[in-house]
Amino acid sequence: MREFFPANLKQLCRHYRSTAEVCRRLKISRGQFNKYLSGRSLPAAFNLKRICDFFGLEEYEIGLPTEQFVNLIGARSNQSSTSLELTPAQRAIEHLEQQSSHHIRALLGYYHEYYYAMSDPGFIACSLVHIRQSDDCFIYERRERLQSSIPGVEDLDRSRYKGVAYYLQDRLFLIDYESLTSNEISQTILIPSFKSRITRLNGLKMGVSACDSRKPVCSRVVWHFLGVEIDQQKAYSRLGLYRADTEQIDGDLKERLGRAQIVDGLFQIA
Numbered sequence: 001m002r003e004f005f006p007a008n009l010k011q012l013c014r015h016y017r018s019t020a021e022v023c024r025r026l027k028i029s030r031g032q033f034n035k036y037l038s039g040r041s042l043p044a045a046f047n048l049k050r051i052c053d054f055f056g057l058e059e060y061e062i063g064l065p066t067e068q069f070v071n072l073i074g075a076r077s078n079q080s081s082t083s084l085e086l087t088p089a090q091r092a093i094e095h096l097e098q099q100s101s102h103h104i105r106a107l108l109g110y111y112h113e114y115y116y117a118m119s120d121p122g123f124i125a126c127s128l129v130h131i132r133q134s135d136d137c138f139i140y141e142r143r144e145r146l147q148s149s150i151p152g153v154e155d156l157d158r159s160r161y162k163g164v165a166y167y168l169q170d171r172l173f174l175i176d177y178e179s180l181t182s183n184e185i186s187q188t189i190l191i192p193s194f195k196s197r198i199t200r201l202n203g204l205k206m207g208v209s210a211c212d213s214r215k216p217v218c219s220r221v222v223w224h225f226l227g228v229e230i231d232q233q234k235a236y237s238r239l240g241l242y243r244a245d246t247e248q249i250d251g252d253l254k255e256r257l258g259r260a261q262i263v264d265g266l267f268q269i270a
Contacts, residue, residue, distance in 0.1 A: 001063030006039040008062050008069045012055050013037075026054055056091050096166050097137050104138050104167035107131060107192060107201075109228040110235060113142065114253055115205050115221040116244075120146075123241040124249060124257065128232075129223065131165055138165045142176060145239040161186065172201070184208055188221060198225045202256055222256045 016022050023033045028047060035041035043051060052059050061072060110130050117125040131140040142161040163176025172190040186207030192198075205221040208214045226235055242249055 002039065002042055004066050004069065005042060005063055006037055007066045008064070009036055009051070011066070011070055011073065012062075022054075026050060053088055093164075096168075099168060100138070100166040101168070103192070104131075104165060104172065105133070107167075107172060107198065108133060108138075110226040110230045110232075111201075111223040112226060112235065112238060113221060113223050114249065114257060116219045116257065117146065117241055118207060118217040118219065120241055122244055124244055124246075124254075125241055126239050128235055128239055138167075139163065140165050140174060140176070143236070143239065145236070146241055167192075172203075190221070190223060200224050200253070200256065220257050222253055224253070 013019050013022050019033065019037070020030060023030045026033070028050070032041075036043055042048075048059060048062075052062055055062075061069065064072065108131050110128065113127045113129050114124055117123045125144070125146060127142055127144040129140055129142045131138060133139075140163055142163070144157070144159040144161075146157045146159075160179050161176040162179045163174055166173045170192065172188075172192055174188040174190070176186055176188075178184040184207065186205065188203060188205045190201040190203035192201060201223040203221050203223075204218060206216070206218045208216055244254070
């Protein structure tokens with residue numbers, strides 16, 4: 001590594017306005033960094049990992065022969081002109097987007113989402129989800145309108161969640177946040193159907209209850225496909241809480257949801 005590391009590090013620094021900026025972002029002193037650039041010193045394992053993580057490289061790559069290394073980062077630059085300037089968090093998201101399968105396109109459209117309400121045990125919640133493509137990524141919006149389950153109380157709790165969707169190894173992963181308060185993140189994992197006609201998807205939803213304790217909960221979830229173009233007002237009118245024995249939800253959907261009970265504040269999936 002000692003033979004090629006200094007020259008390769010200089011190549012990486014050229015993607016930034018100055019070496020000082022790189023040092024500032026890495027939180028490595030300029031004097032120490034100059035020793036790396038001149039070849040007088042090699043970074044210890046901890047600093048080497050920080051440098052490689054910052055530039056989005058594997059440790060072995062930064063020690064490749066310089067000509068091979070230049071071709072490597074040049075190819076990556078062609079894929080994403082800003083890839084070397086991304087933060088570790090941004091690179092993680094970019095990696096997931098690159099790994100996500102194109103099969104997700106078959107799942108775009110509107111869905112009614114059904115699950116046992118996290119804040120109202122014994123009730124099934126129905127929300128509206130829309131998955132769509134935006135540039136090269138796939139995003140979705142989930143809207144809830146949950147009336148109180150207490151008799152005589154008609155207050156409505158409206159929420160709007162925004163998130164990203166990834167199709168990895170035959171599973172649909174969805175991560176969102178509550179956009180009105182930004183104090184909640186939830187995740188849904190679905191098992192797509194391989195039939196020619198998409199009807200219902202099964203999976204699990206994880207999040208926190210809306211009660212004051214904000215306990216983490218997990219519930220089975222079923223998505224019912226509505227179509228790519230729908231009557232949104234009609235679809236929205238169905239949102240709300242339903243008693244588990246209601247006839248407004250068919251037997252197949254109830255069977256898919258299964259039974260769930262609260263144990264120490266958590267849903268135990270039967």
